[in-house]
Amino acid sequence: MSIRDWPDGERPREKLLARGAGVLSDAELLAVFLGSGRRGQSAVDLGRALLAGAGGLKPLLDAPQDKPGIGTVAWCRLCAALELGRRYLDAELRSGETLTDPAASARYLKSRLAGYPYEVFGCLFLDNRHRVLAFEELFRGSIDGASVHPREIVRRCLSHNAAAVIFAHNHPSGVAEPSAADRKITLRLREALELIDVRLLDHFVIGHGTPTSLAQRGWL
Known part of the structure; x- marks a missing residue:
């Protein structure tokens, strides 16, 4: 019919x-x-x-x-x-309002990273009122990992004059559980950013379903 x-x-x-x-x-x-x-x-x-x-x-x-x-x-x-x-989610984040809702940033980051068949590490750069300055995909890797370089992240923070950042990377497997390596590089990046007075607000792991927040796990 x-x-x-x-x-x-x-x-x-x-x-x-x-x-x-x-x-x-x-x-x-x-x-x-x-x-x-x-x-x-x-x-x-x-x-x-x-x-x-x-x-x-x-x-x-x-x-x-x-x-x-x-x-x-x-x-x-x-x-x-x-x-x-x-682009709608991007416009929502770039509206000039202070980013106070972790769910909004999680939705946006998932929309940018979830579709890749390989691992991608991205970063939201924020000003001192936590308004979005830019989003960049900084590193790309293979199906099971991507090399992340603190020096490059520091350089991009200085370029954007960022006061805070939110990291995100996807797991192509769809399992959004942070690995030991994810936790280790997050702490290493936080220490590097502290040297230039940039706050690390969160690090999301993107997979199927709701992204996992390392901040909510108490791992920052």
Whole structure:
């Protein structure tokens, strides 16, 4: 049955307009971008099949474009939506307000780092009122680690005239549990930053689910 034959309250676009995008399932959100399905398969059915074949929404969107059922136009729409989401979070952090909500910085950092298949170490540079000055991806590594150099981080802090920083790195495995090496380099970086009067506010480990905060663990 075509989506046009569905009751108005069950069609993805009508549901979105009436009740907001948050009520749509992953398959229904995909259907909005796909626009149409295939013969004998509605856009929602196609969305469900794509999700099942990829193992979920994240692996579907993280993988390169080569998926039966997603044309170039639909794929461009999905990529543009992801980038808009990232830029929205970036604008939220750069609004000029003091960054006091750890959850906001965690959401932003996850949006920037979670999709990489290799480890990336990034940094939010803040002023003395904890307003965001910049975000930079400083180091990239392999699937199981990245080399972090305190001297380069100190140099970038001085370049931005930062008064505080928040670190983050992803675990491509999806397990957001800090390793002994993560804790060791965090303490080493904190000691290096203390020499130039820059405060280390937190270090997030990004994986599946909610990022892990070393500050909340009491490890800073």
